[in-house]
Amino acid sequence: MSxxxxxxxxxxxxxxxxxxxSSFKEIQDYLKIQAExxxxxxxxxxxxxxxxxxxxxxxxxxxxxxxRSMKVYRIIHDGREKHSERLMETFDLYxxxxxxxxFGNHLLFENRRALGTEYMHGLLHAIKSRKEISFSxxxxxxDSVSKRTVQPLAIKEARQRWYxxxxxxxxxxxxxxxxxxxxxxxxxxxxFDELKxxxxxxxxxxxxxxxxxxxxxxxxxxxSFSPKEGRFVKSLPLHHSQTLVAETEKExxxxxxxxxxYDFRMEILSFGNQVQVLKPKSLRTKIIQQLKESLEVxxx
DNA sequence: GATTGGCCTGTCCGATAACG
DNA sequence: CGTTATCGGACAGGCCAATC
Numbered sequence: 001m002s003x004x005x006x007x008x009x010x011x012x013x014x015x016x017x018x019x020x021x022s023s024f025k026e027i028q029d030y031l032k033i034q035a036e037x038x039x040x041x042x043x044x045x046x047x048x049x050x051x052x053x054x055x056x057x058x059x060x061x062x063x064x065x066x067x068r069s070m071k072v073y074r075i076i077h078d079g080r081e082k083h084s085e086r087l088m089e090t091f092d093l094y095x096x097x098x099x100x101x102x103f104g105n106h107l108l109f110e111n112r113r114a115l116g117t118e119y120m121h122g123l124l125h126a127i128k129s130r131k132e133i134s135f136s137x138x139x140x141x142x143d144s145v146s147k148r149t150v151q152p153l154a155i156k157e158a159r160q161r162w163y164x165x166x167x168x169x170x171x172x173x174x175x176x177x178x179x180x181x182x183x184x185x186x187x188x189x190x191x192f193d194e195l196k197x198x199x200x201x202x203x204x205x206x207x208x209x210x211x212x213x214x215x216x217x218x219x220x221x222x223x224s225f226s227p228k229e230g231r232f233v234k235s236l237p238l239h240h241s242q243t244l245v246a247e248t249e250k251e252x253x254x255x256x257x258x259x260x261x262y263d264f265r266m267e268i269l270s271f272g273n274q275v276q277v278l279k280p281k282s283l284r285t286k287i288i289q290q291l292k293e294s295l296e297v298x299x300x
Numbered sequence: 301g302a303t304t305g306g307c308c309t310g311t312c313c314g315a316t317a318a319c320g
Numbered sequence: 321c322g323t324t325a326t327c328g329g330a331c332a333g334g335c336c337a338a339t340c
Contacts, residue, residue: 024331045304045305045306046305046331047304047305047306047307047332047333048303048304048305050331050332050333051303051304051333053332054332054333066330066331066332068312068313068314068330068331069313069314071330129302189301
């Protein structure tokens with residue numbers, strides 16, 4: 001059985017259990033039906049299923065537990081944020097296309113740059129079996145290419161981009177790598193120990209995007225949006241800590257708790273005159289400064 | 301060597317029995 | 321009748337052999 005089928009099985013199990021809690025028998029039947037549709041071999045024994053549950057917890061931060069009173073397995077903790085939901089969407093789409101090959105001409109995809117998702121299976125496999133990987137990485141800031149050796153920990157999506165989180169063996173620092181910047185991926189046979197102390201959830205709770213590891217502290221931030229943008233932001237929160245403070249005819253105020261990194265400031269600026277930073281003063285000053293600098297560009 | 305299924309033991313928890 | 325002891329079902333997890 002290929003490792004792709006193994007990961008596919010995880011996806012089906014999660015999919016089934018997030019629809020409704022099920023007994024092992026029901027899950028097995030479900031897998032059987034899916035196996036016929038996709039022409040993959042997804043059958044598995046109870047023992048393999050138990051191992052899958054453990055793997056799913058490590059890979060996706062989804063905890064599945066058996067409920068004795070109801071005699072079913074259910075998801076009791078879902079650490080997925082948007083990134084895994086997107087992974088599921090992609091997976092659903094992939095299967096839909098696979099099931100109906102003839103629909104190729106009726107599904108029109110938006111042209112966009114490659115996201116590096118072709119390495120997804122390889123990376124998930126490396127994370128799961130704790131193997132060091134090496135790849136060529138093109139820097140965001142200049143186009144220099146460097147060879148990296150990394151202990152892969154997790155895959156994360158932030159702001160429509162995919163990132164690999166891993167510990168760079170050169171300086172032992174946990175970094176994020178844009179998947180679209182990775183090439184020549186190689187999975188070595190050197191395995192590494194699990195990092196017990198590492199908790200990706202904790203590291204990114206107060207991060208806006210992928211920038212982290214800075215020593216800055218999270219701050220209480222308040223933004224005032226115009227009513228029009230307010231409605232938009234309400235339906236598409238900028239950050240999971242977003243809470244509504246006040247909503248009047250003139251403005252909508254949200255508060256956040258996060259580290260105001262560069263990418264967050266850029267996001268604020270992208271709203272133009274539809275947003276105003278109320279708190280904290282330091283961020284307000286920074287944004288004003290930035291806007292002034294923007295104007296300077298046009299005075300030259 | 302990765303993956304899987306079978307077997308065995310441990311453990312949890314509800315059900316039933318035994319007891320004061 | 322209420323509390324405690326025992327039992328049994330079902331899953332979890334370690335181990336190992338089979339398979340590719």
